[in-house]
Amino acid sequence: MKSTTDLNMVNAYIPGRAELSPATAAMIERRDALLGPAYRLMYEHPLHIVRGEGVWLIDPEGRRYLDVYNNVASLGHCHPAVTEAICRQVQTLATNTRYLHNTILELAERLLATVPETELAHLMLTCTGSEANDVAYRIAQVRTGGTGVIVTETAYHGFTDAVSKFSPSLGVTVDLGAHVRLVPAPRLYHAEGADLCERFTRDVEVAIADLQRHGIKPAALIVDSLFTSDGILPEPAGLLKGAVEAIKRAGGIFIADEVQPGFGRTGEHMWGFQRHGVIPDIVTLGKPMGNGQPIAGLLATAEVLAEFGKNSRYFNTFAGNTVSCAAALAVLDTIEKEGLVQHAARVGKILREGIAALADRHEAIGDVRGAGMFVAVELVADRTTRAPDRELTTRVVNLMRDKGVLLSACAMGHNVLKIRPPLVLTAEQAGMVIETLDAALTEAQSAKAR
């Protein structure tokens, strides 16, 4: 039976690299046979998970893993507020948006109240972030009459036919569209003092000009406001201003992709774009929106939606169903009630500072950065050249898993640890992450030295 391999994917399970238990090997073989070659697993030793509880994932032997790689179960696994909302609603009514119901209207009011400084006026719901970006792109095309898209060099915006064409992080074996241009991500750690705001603006202007020279009208600049797949690049705040002005001048729109950074994760605001002081035409939402229940969507201005709404009715059988909306309302309630934005800021800072302190005894830690509960640790082979250490990063991710802490990696160099715990992570649990990282780095380095 063929097994899956993907050298493009950070932290993919690669068959044959490590010895597996007979039970795991058998389950992977069964899975390969049933699900086919396109699915991937994480870790050298893939995990079989049977239960989730707060920040913990639990395997069949009862071993508990601290899950700091989960911006879906953002309130913690199986949060009672959400499970109760789902159970109540699923026993009452689960139906679609061609009937009137209140839940979706309440959800729209609540979400629109989080963006008072913008002209975002309408909510449209989808089931996945990919669908949200896909519909946003359809809207952009109708609005602008263009097709051109500008994204960052290692961006991920989804898997649909249209969106995969502007998701370079899928790897070189998935073609980009001829209407797509990439711009470098703002890697402050590698900027050598350059003015990144100026540089990013200029790069976007060059991309616009290049689209136009090829006879392609720009439709949209789409940016993950925390540059998540590019390596988590929060600084400098305000970076996006010039680029957003440039795309608007060229007749295109600005889409803030908040699928990963949204719902309070940055610890400062509800949405990542708010850190940059820009006004998006469309904001796309996803992952943590239902704490695991499939729900995603977009907020758009009346102006940008007008023509699309006239020409194209929108119906998505499951999106906006009463159960998913009830889950999303429970998520918003809980973020507020538990003060999770403030909590994310506080514990995120503990995480970042604790890891930064490890740099004294771990040469490999080149940079520690992040916003709120989204933390990046860039591992380098040499602090002077800042060259990526992909191999070490892979070792550390897998050692962490073996020591009971789940995280992953990202960025073009595959050398940035990606830490995005449920927002409810406690200071004590943050301490466990720091300690375990210390141990993993020590072990990985000493193995390397041998």
Next chain:
Amino acid sequence: MKSTTDLNMVNAYIPGRAELSPATAAMIERRDALLGPAYRLMYEHPLHIVRGEGVWLIDPEGRRYLDVYNNVASLGHCHPAVTEAICRQVQTLATNTRYLHNTILELAERLLATVPETELAHLMLTCTGSEANDVAYRIAQVRTGGTGVIVTETAYHGFTDAVSKFSPSLGVTVDLGAHVRLVPAPRLYHAEGADLCERFTRDVEVAIADLQRHGIKPAALIVDSLFTSDGILPEPAGLLKGAVEAIKRAGGIFIADEVQPGFGRTGEHMWGFQRHGVIPDIVTLGKPMGNGQPIAGLLATAEVLAEFGKNSRYFNTFAGNTVSCAAALAVLDTIEKEGLVQHAARVGKILREGIAALADRHEAIGDVRGAGMFVAVELVADRTTRAPDRELTTRVVNLMRDKGVLLSACAMGHNVLKIRPPLVLTAEQAGMVIETLDAALTEAQSAKAR
């Protein structure tokens, strides 16, 4: 505040056409403001629904509507087997396919066991039917090196950027792709004795040749195996054979879209394509799959998936999550345990025969057809010319709603009543549908005569 209008959509609510209660008018105004111009409602008097129970939908005043327009809640609204499975699983674990878990593997085994006569070997999961058709189209492109798509003239396959380009039922204001060709649907009632198998095969061959003359390599023939949006066209069984051979000869693949006809609705088999004795390369699944829980997917052959799987990893955050898989397993269990395929055949026949008997006193009933619980009633202005009576159809749909029975319409002429009850509809309830239709037709005709 602007309201939504869509003359392309059968049975859309059109603002200003009918007087609304103050409560409904206020709710629609609030909804337009919050959800914007792309959303549509059904019926002249849109329905506010607060509860679902078996085949019933219930409004805030407690009025019960017999819901015979629901192939999502296919087991009936809030079926306990599904709600219990969801409640149990959502309190245990809701996570993704980058970890191993059993539920998705069981689901794959169960679904693949329903297609023993094919070479379909793998299950891939999505959240919506649109995503399933979108991924199927991506796979088709990688497999064939082509982009050309052939669909029927009023087909609906979804709303993503790629799929909307081959969904002509969205109306002329949504552009088709230059790589898309339409073929006439097999309308037996209008065939005047022609051999539809021969004609459909020839039409697909002509479309293939036309794609090739334009330098476009054919990728796929995609057909809803019951031609649902084209007017529900079950006969002649076996129709697809020549067309499927033609697309395969041309290097393309055949995708059976089972999003609407699947999961036993035809009362004969689990899947509509099985009525035609053809072997699909990909089968797409959706709507009733989780009885309302967002889950959809596709079955594909190993051959068709091989290259895609090597080049393109597939990950969909919510698709294949343990909760949605548990719901889908409960649906399969219930279809089997309650014998719903056989039940659909039996009660579907009662429905069709009862409505056909009404033709004696209702000149407007031109044709009654269907398979299992998918019933079409074609309303004509004249039985000789068989000219569509769109206006009467709209009247009947709305009178039925006012009399407490929910259905809708479809087809290019907007003149085919579309009846697709939950599979659990009883013979007695079928009788209510027939009686109410009798009364609605009488009332609509007498109003017309005046």
